[in-house]
Amino acid sequence: MRTLLIGVDSGTQSTKVLVVDAQNGKVLASAAQAYDLLPNLPPGAKEQHPHTWREATGSAIRQALRAAKAVAAEVKAIGVSGQQHGFVPLDEKGEVIRPAKLWCDTSTEAECAEITEKLGGPKATIKTLGNAVLPGFTASKILWLKNHEPKNYQRLATVLLPHDYLNFWLTGEKAMEYGDASGTALLDVRKRKWAQAAIDAIDPELMGKLPPLSSSDAPVGKLQSATARMLDLNTDVLVSAGGGDNMMGAIGTGNVNPGVITASFGTSGTIYACAEKPVVDPKGEIAAFCDSTNRWLPLLCTMNVTTATELVRNAAGWNHEKFSAMISRVPVGSGGLILLPYLEGERTPNVPAGTGVLMGVSQRTYNLDYQARAAMEGVTMGMNYGLRRLAELGVKPTQIRATGGGARSKVWRQIMADIFNAEVVTLKVSEGAAYGAALQALWCLRQQQGEKITIKEITDKFIELNKEETALPDSKNVETYRQLQELQDEMSASLRDVFVKHRRFVSR
Numbered sequence: 001m002r003t004l005l006i007g008v009d010s011g012t013q014s015t016k017v018l019v020v021d022a023q024n025g026k027v028l029a030s031a032a033q034a035y036d037l038l039p040n041l042p043p044g045a046k047e048q049h050p051h052t053w054r055e056a057t058g059s060a061i062r063q064a065l066r067a068a069k070a071v072a073a074e075v076k077a078i079g080v081s082g083q084q085h086g087f088v089p090l091d092e093k094g095e096v097i098r099p100a101k102l103w104c105d106t107s108t109e110a111e112c113a114e115i116t117e118k119l120g121g122p123k124a125t126i127k128t129l130g131n132a133v134l135p136g137f138t139a140s141k142i143l144w145l146k147n148h149e150p151k152n153y154q155r156l157a158t159v160l161l162p163h164d165y166l167n168f169w170l171t172g173e174k175a176m177e178y179g180d181a182s183g184t185a186l187l188d189v190r191k192r193k194w195a196q197a198a199i200d201a202i203d204p205e206l207m208g209k210l211p212p213l214s215s216s217d218a219p220v221g222k223l224q225s226a227t228a229r230m231l232d233l234n235t236d237v238l239v240s241a242g243g244g245d246n247m248m249g250a251i252g253t254g255n256v257n258p259g260v261i262t263a264s265f266g267t268s269g270t271i272y273a274c275a276e277k278p279v280v281d282p283k284g285e286i287a288a289f290c291d292s293t294n295r296w297l298p299l300l301c302t303m304n305v306t307t308a309t310e311l312v313r314n315a316a317g318w319n320h321e322k323f324s325a326m327i328s329r330v331p332v333g334s335g336g337l338i339l340l341p342y343l344e345g346e347r348t349p350n351v352p353a354g355t356g357v358l359m360g361v362s363q364r365t366y367n368l369d370y371q372a373r374a375a376m377e378g379v380t381m382g383m384n385y386g387l388r389r390l391a392e393l394g395v396k397p398t399q400i401r402a403t404g405g406g407a408r409s410k411v412w413r414q415i416m417a418d419i420f421n422a423e424v425v426t427l428k429v430s431e432g433a434a435y436g437a438a439l440q441a442l443w444c445l446r447q448q449q450g451e452k453i454t455i456k457e458i459t460d461k462f463i464e465l466n467k468e469e470t471a472l473p474d475s476k477n478v479e480t481y482r483q484l485q486e487l488q489d490e491m492s493a494s495l496r497d498v499f500v501k502h503r504r505f506v507s508r
Contacts, residue, residue: 001073001074002021002022002023002070002074003021003022003023003074003076004019004020004021004022004028004068004070004074004075004076005019005020005021005022005075005076005077005078005079005438005439005441005442005445006018006019006020006061006064006065006075006077006078006079006438006441007020007078007079007081007252007431007434007435007436007437007438007439007441008057008060008061008078008079008080008081008166008434008437009081009082009245009248009431009433009434009437010053010056010057010080010081010082010083010162010163010166011082011083011245011266011267011433012037012048012083012102012103012104012267013034013035013036013267014032014033014034014035014056015032015033015035015053015056015057015060016030016031016032016060016431016433016434017030017031017032017057017060017061017063017064017434018030018064018429018431018434018435018438019064019065019067019068019070020435020438020439020442022076022077022442022445024462025439025461025462025463027429027435028067028068028070029064029065029066029067029068029070030064030067030431030434031059031060031061031063031064031067032060033055033056033057033059033060033063034056035048035052035056037102038099042107043107043503044105044106044107044345044352045101045105045107046101046102046104046105046106047099047100047101047102047105048086048099048100048102049096049099049100050088050096050099050100050162050165051096053082053162053165053166054165054166054169057080057166057169058230058231061231062231062232065231065232072232072233072234073234075233075234075237076236076237076238076445077237077238077239077240077441077442077444077445078170078223078237078238078239078240078441079239079240079242079248079436079437079438079439079440079441079444080163080166080167080170080239080240080242080437081163081242081243081244081245081247081248081249081433081434081436081437082161082162082163082164082165082166082180082242082243082244082245083102083103083162083163083244083245084103084161084162084180084183084244084245084246085102085103085136085137085138085141085161085183085184085244086100086101086102086103086138086141086161086162087100087101087138087141087142087145087159087161088100088159088160088161088162088164088165089145089152089155089156089158089159090156090157090158090159090160090165090168090174091155091156091157092155092157094158094168094174096165097152097155097156098145098149098152100162100165101141101144103136103268104136104267104268104303104344105135105136105141106135106136106344106345106352106353107135107144108135108140108141108143108144109135109352109353110147111139111140111141111143111144111147112133112134112135112140114143114201115133115139115140115143115185115198115201115202116132116133118200118201119133119197119198119201122284123282125284126280126281126282126284128188128195128197128198129185129186129187129188129189129195129198130182130188130189130190130278130280130288131182131185131189131280131284131287131288131289132185132284132350133185133198134185134284134347134350135345135347135352136301136303136347137183137184137185138159138161138183138184138185138186139184139185139186139198139202140185142159142202142203142206143201143202146202146203156209157209158174158209158211159206159209159210159211160174160176160211161176161180161181161183161184161244163180163242163243163244164176164177164180164211166242167220167239167242169227170220170221170223170224170227170239171220171221171222171223171224171227171239172221172224173220173221174211174212175211175212175213175214175220175241176210176211176212176213176214177213177214177215177216177241177242177243177292178192178213178214178215178216178290178292178294179216179243179244179247179289179290179291179292179297180242180243180244180247180292181213181290182287182288182289182290182297183244183287183289185198186198186199186210187213187290189278189280189288189289189290189296190278190280192213192290193213194207194210194213214241215241215294216241216243216247216291216292216293216294216440217240217241217293217294217440217443217444217447217455218241218444219238219239219240219241219444219448220239220240220241220242221239222235222236222237222238222239223235223236223237223239238441238444238445238448239441240437240440240441240443240444240445241292241440241444242292242437242440243291243292243437243440244289244292245433246264246270246272246289246297246299246301246433247289247290247291247292247297247436248292248432248433248434248436248437248440249262249264249270249272249403249432249433249436250262250272250274250291250292250293250297250436251292251293251435251436251437251439251440251455251459252403252427252429252431252432252433252434252435252436252437252439252463253401253403253427253432253436253463254401254427254459254460254463255272255273255274255401256274256293256455256456256459257274257456258273258274258275258276259397259398259399260273260274260397260398260399260401261273261387261390261395261397261399261400261401262400262401262402262403262432263383263387263400263401263402263403263407263416263420263424264402264403264404264432265305265306265379265383265402265403265404265405265406265407265412265416266305266306266404266405266406267305267306267307268301268302268303268304268305268307269301269302269304269305269379269382269383270299270300270301270302271299271300271383271386271387271390271400272289272297272298272299272300273297273298273299273390273395273397274291274293274295274296274297275295275296275297275298275395276295276296277296278296279296279298279393279394279395281298281389281393283389284350285300285348285349285350285386285389286298286299286300286348286386286389286390286393287299287300287301292436292440293455298390298393298395300348300383300385300386300387300389300390301347301348301386302346302347302348302379302382302383302385302386303342303344303345303346303347304341304342304343304344304346304379304382305341305379305382305383305404305406306379306404306405306406307341307343307344308339308341308343308356308375308378308379309323309372309375309376309379309406311343311375312368312371312372312375313372315368316368316372320408320409323372324409324410324411324412326368326369326372327369327372327373327376327411328411329369330369330370330372330373332418332477332480332481333377333480333481333484334360334365334370334373334374334377335360335362335364335365335370336360336362336365336484337358337359337360337361337362337365337370337371337373337374338358338359338360338374338377338378338484338487338488338491339356339357339358339371339374339375339377339378339379340354340356340357340358340359340378340488340491340492340495341356341375341378341379341382342354342355342356342357342499343355343356346382348382348385348386348389349385349492351492351496351499353499353500353502353503354492354495354496354499355499355502357491357495358371358374359487359491360374376411376412376415377415377419377481377484378488380412380415380416380419380420381419381481381484381485381488382488384419384420384485385485385488385489385492387420397420397422399422399423399425400416400420400422400423400424400425401424401425401426401427401465402416402424402425402426403426403427403430403432404432407426407430408430410469410471413426413469413471414471414474416471417471417472417473417474418473418474418477418478418480418481419478419481419485420473421473421478422473423470423471423472423473424470424471425465425466425467425469425470425471426465426466426469426470427463427464427465427466428463428464428465428466429463429464439455439458439459439462440455442458443455443458
């Protein structure tokens with residue numbers, strides 16, 4: 001009989017599920033369920049109802065198991081990856097109080113400022129937490145609920161993150177793993193403990209509403225009977241700690257030892273590395289997260305990647321193949337057309353009021369093919385802003401492993417290599433977060449069975465590179481992008497005050 005693992009990646013746009021053979025790491029089947037953000041919200045607000053994730057997860061698991069021709073007795077463990085930072089408020093009965101405010105919600109600037117001020121300012125905040133308090137993180141969303149919806153806040157009994165909520169649905173247990181917890185801006189990442197000062201800045205009673213912290217290799221529990229019946233599975237299925245999508249993506253790309261850097265090109269963009277000790281950025285631009293292997297994950301996040309490229313592609317009415325073909329016709333550097341891609345505000349650099357700006361518009365560049373390449377280059381330079389900051393903190397890549405939708409494009413992989421000035425490779429299993437969740441579940445399962453095995457032993461055995469998709473930097477292109485990067489950085493810095501003034505009109 002086969003031993004099967006289920007890896008779940010619950011994201012902003014869809015939930016993806018993989019069924020993986022525990023013996024050889026092969027993906028036997030996959031399924032996905034798409035969904036949208038809640039419509040008609042105020043500017044900056046981004047929300048989804050947690051029941052949407054639960055229903056999508058159940059549907060995708062059943063589809064994937066049917067495709068794998070799996071029987072219940074074969075499935076031994078489940079791991080869940082979830083979008084980070086989302087605030088799931090539960091009442092005393094474990095029911096969702098209101099829709100979750102998501103990582104991309106930028107409506108909590110005032111709450112970030114309030115918490116930071118109570119902690120003694122930006123430097124004192126980073127000293128206390130290891131991180132700045134940014135709109136993307138969970139802490140400000142909790143204070144937002146207290147400030148804007150006091151009746152709902154009075155009902156708050158438990159704070160969970162998106163992947164925690166799915167674990168709760170699967171097992172009935174409330175817990176929070178170190179990696180995902182480090183993205184709340186409530187955790188002292190150096191000590192892996194809740195930071196009382198940050199909690200007091202919101203509400204001294206909040207400590208009693210936070211779930212217990214757990215290590216990354218510990219199980220949350222086993223499938224509870226109601227969920228097992230819904231999924232047609234047995235109740236002996238182990239559910240691992242899981243983690244945030246970036247933490248699971250690190251496992252799924254083999255980024256579990258120093259030197260490897262993962263770059264994820266999805267709706268948002270993330271670049272992260274594995275570190276044996278905390279990497280704290282005194283400027284607060286790089287997040288000093290814990291990872292989901294009981295180490296640390298210095299990370300940068302940009303909020304705009306395929307958000308920008310898909311906007312142009314949809315406007316042109318091109319499929320992905322034509323999109324890549326049209327970009328290939330445009331010269332490197334897009335004839336000087338530069339996109340500042342802050343369509344959803346921005347997190348790295350921290351410009352929540354930012355908007356998109358095109359510079360270099362001329363009769364030559366004012367067409368969709370130039371705009372398409374400028375979008376692809378612009379979002380990649382946005383990620384490179386953070387990659388250079390990582391290097392300043394001592395985290396330098398020997399190789400960049402690209403994942404997410406953007407990594408499927410040959411022309412984009414070359415742009416990455418030229419802008420990052422590094423070798424770029426892809427993985428045979430492209431769904432890094434879902435695959436990482438499955439491998440973490442295997443790690444947990446084998447340890448529970450009494451084996452002394454490291455996560456690196458598992459990833460070294462199962463994760464394979466797509467060598468034919470390797471992209472190497474071209475020195476001439478590297479120099480072109482270096483100059484354009486300087487212009488984009490200067491444009492971003494010079495417009496910060498303008499963005500804040502402009503928001504008055506956007507909010508009307």
